[in-house]
Amino acid sequence: NVVNVKISILIISFPNSLHPSIFSAMPAYKLYYFDIRGRGEVVRQVLALAGVEFEDIRLPRPSDGPQWAEFKSKTSFGQMPVLEIDGKQIPQAFAIVRFIASQHGLAGATPFEAAWVDAIADQWKDFHTEFSKYLFVKLGFREGNEDLLKAEHGFPSRDNFFPLIEQQLQETGSGFLVGDSVTWVDLLIAEAVQVIASAEPGFLDAFPEVLKHEQKIHSISRIKKWIESRPDQKR
């Protein structure tokens, strides 16, 4: 009576109460996010790396359909991504990722290492808050003066953040950001690097370890397979 829930990329309309997982003994994992990489991508990748089968639910943008407006009131924080496990929700991408990663040995080998994973991730978040002021204009999601934003936000935030990552990789020497095995923050940083380097080739050339790290993480077999199967999106 166990029905396997296959990894599937569905664009579905809401609600969907006849999911086959109601017959399953395994918990049913559903990840809700927009149909972009964005904040949801690291969650998808952690689930893929951990080998957790999940339903990858991608809601159209509000301008393209009512699904988000309808679902929003059912979320605890009015935001996505949301992970739903047997009907119970966890909001906030990093909280979701840490929850999954901790259960699958992807959160750091000791409490102190786990804290360093958290610290690098939070530092990335601070970087991204600044950098996205430039990046989102560069990628065409927002209006703005690209050159001005690059000078005011793009370069300074890059040059505050990536030297730290470069140094961290030099210090661990393992090819991973913390300890000597892959953690969720490796996925987070590699994803960010891929988005930035493809939006603007050469932008991170001053950080060779960072670029090597992105190659290494994206050649991990489960991640490589995930990247090959996901929709081709710039971010």
Added chain:
Amino acid sequence: FRACSMSRVFFYFFEILKYILPETMPSYKLTYFDTQGFAEVSRQLFALSDTPFEDNRLPREEWPEYQKCTPFGKMPVLEVDGQKLPQSFAIARFLARKFGFAGKTEWEQAWVDALGDQFKDYLNAFLPFFRVAFGTATGDLEAMKKSDGEPIRDNFFGILEKQAKDNGSTGFLVGSSLTWIDLIVADHMGVVEYHLPHFLDGFPEVQRVRRNVIETPKIKEWLEKRPERPY
């Protein structure tokens, strides 16, 4: 950071000490400015757990020099037996997990984390208005209150109010005992109400959480003895 060789000396000293005396409690040093800010939650975790720590409050003029010795150029920094850890929430979560204030199950821990990150998002949005309120930025306070302060407050504290109620109106945001998100929210409310009296009156469940925190004996004791700063 590499030039900070003295911390390396301490690190190796403690490594040797740990080898000789495996049951030795780790030594903790928390460095931050002389304010509550992003360090207060961690100070309160030490107080709650009766764990001795060096509460290193750095004078402003020493910051440029000390900054060179920080992993990410920011504070707070926690040193555990000489090993450094940056980022306030990474520090708080590390201490909370060690001392038992992070949530009793993995699910509860995820919810504490989620509320923490939601708080951070809220604070980033709220600070431009709040800085005007406590005088470190200029602006039209009343206009900003209507356009930013109140809607941003209502969005976040509405979430907290519902969370506290759904959690059984127990005075805890998650589970049935204190977690670090209770401490963060209570501390933040104290700072807001100091500068904007009655601004948070409309959230009785969250006020219950705050009362619960500040009446917890070890927190009460800490609040009585800590240096009082405006934020």
